[in-house]
Amino acid sequence: MSSFTEGSRLGIPIALGYFAVSFTFGIAAARGGISAWQAAFISLTNVTSAGQLAGLGIILASGSLWEMALSQFIINLRYSLMSLSISQKLSARTPLFHRFLMAFGMTDEIFAISAMQKNPLAPSFMYGAMALAIPGWVLGTWVGAMAGSLLPSYLMSALGVAIYGMFIAIIVPPAKRDPAVLTAVVLAMVLACLFHFLPLLNRVSGGFVIIICTILAAGLMAWLMPIEEEPDDV
Amino acid sequence: MYDLYIYVLVMAGVTYLVRMLPLVLFRKPIKSRFLKSFLYYVPYACLAAMTVPAIFFSTDYTLSAAAGFIVALILAYKEQSLIKVALGACAAVFIVERILTLFL
Numbered sequence: 001m002s003s004f005t006e007g008s009r010l011g012i013p014i015a016l017g018y019f020a021v022s023f024t025f026g027i028a029a030a031r032g033g034i035s036a037w038q039a040a041f042i043s044l045t046n047v048t049s050a051g052q053l054a055g056l057g058i059i060l061a062s063g064s065l066w067e068m069a070l071s072q073f074i075i076n077l078r079y080s081l082m083s084l085s086i087s088q089k090l091s092a093r094t095p096l097f098h099r100f101l102m103a104f105g106m107t108d109e110i111f112a113i114s115a116m117q118k119n120p121l122a123p124s125f126m127y128g129a130m131a132l133a134i135p136g137w138v139l140g141t142w143v144g145a146m147a148g149s150l151l152p153s154y155l156m157s158a159l160g161v162a163i164y165g166m167f168i169a170i171i172v173p174p175a176k177r178d179p180a181v182l183t184a185v186v187l188a189m190v191l192a193c194l195f196h197f198l199p200l201l202n203r204v205s206g207g208f209v210i211i212i213c214t215i216l217a218a219g220l221m222a223w224l225m226p227i228e229e230e231p232d233d234v
Numbered sequence: 235m236y237d238l239y240i241y242v243l244v245m246a247g248v249t250y251l252v253r254m255l256p257l258v259l260f261r262k263p264i265k266s267r268f269l270k271s272f273l274y275y276v277p278y279a280c281l282a283a284m285t286v287p288a289i290f291f292s293t294d295y296t297l298s299a300a301a302g303f304i305v306a307l308i309l310a311y312k313e314q315s316l317i318k319v320a321l322g323a324c325a326a327v328f329i330v331e332r333i334l335t336l337f338l
Contacts, residue, residue, distance in 0.1 A: 161302040184279045189286035
């Protein structure tokens with residue numbers, strides 16, 4: 001089987017999952033008054049759930065471009081680690097244009113299946129996964145935003161909680177297994193609440209609140225409970 | 235304040251650079267234990283900060299959102315799929331809001 005076909009095969013469940021997640025992003029965008037085509041454009045150019053939701057919040061609040069850039073940098077910093085890890089799996093002779101193209105599809109899920117491949121990783125494996133996952137992500141956004149502008153408001157209210165449900169589904173299982181993750185999660189939530197409810201702190205705009213809470217919670221935990229060193233065999 | 239496409243340009247540009255630069259520039263793995271740990275905690279801290287307290291303002295009533303939050307926590311604790319957790323939370327919001335509208 002060619003590596004492109006193999007990547008596509010593993011990309012099917014990713015595309016289905018993306019459709020569902022981006023559907024909820026489309027709803028959130030429509031609730032904020034963004035058109036279905038604009039929402040799909042955001043998904044096509046960004047391909048990242050948490051970053052897009054934070055970015056949407058900044059757009060809707062008319063935040064600054066500085067705030068936008070910084071929030072995307074912090075929230076998506078984890079992709080740097082993934083790209084770094086994948087760079088170790090590539091043949092040293094992999095041309096630059098492949099590196100430029102592969103970088104576009106570096107999401108949590110595509111990274112996960114790529115990291116499982118044996119060395120050296122063929123760029124076409126990632127292209128196979130991207131060829132399904134990215135259309136799934138964009139289409140789900142468009143359909144969600146269209147549904148959002150057509151459905152009655154009481155249904156939209158119920159669907160408004162969906163993306164947060166997804167986030168909870170992502171953070172709870174690892175928090176259950178690793179007390180350090182649980183601590184980081186609770187810490188970040190408490191900090192975010194302080195920024196929302198305390199006077200003065202509640203004047204800080206949403207994008208910066210997420211940046212500050214993320215850095216404080218992750219930084220404090222990295223200092224207090226650093227992860228175990230693994231052998232360098234990634 | 236700015237045009238939507240200016241925001242999207244900045245957003246997409248930064249996101250792409252974060253993904254692209256390590257792949258193009260670096261060939262060596264991160265050695266710093268602190269940095270590795272920080273990056274390990276970032277996704278969880280970030281998603282948590284985006285979820286609470288925002289989830290409580292995501293629906294028409296705080297009470298219905300709280301019901302959705304609790305149902306999502308229970309389903310996620312039972313390791314249900316992303317879609318089941320999200321739909322369960324939506325169903326809880328829907329049911330609680332239908333009950334609320336009977337009394338309001």
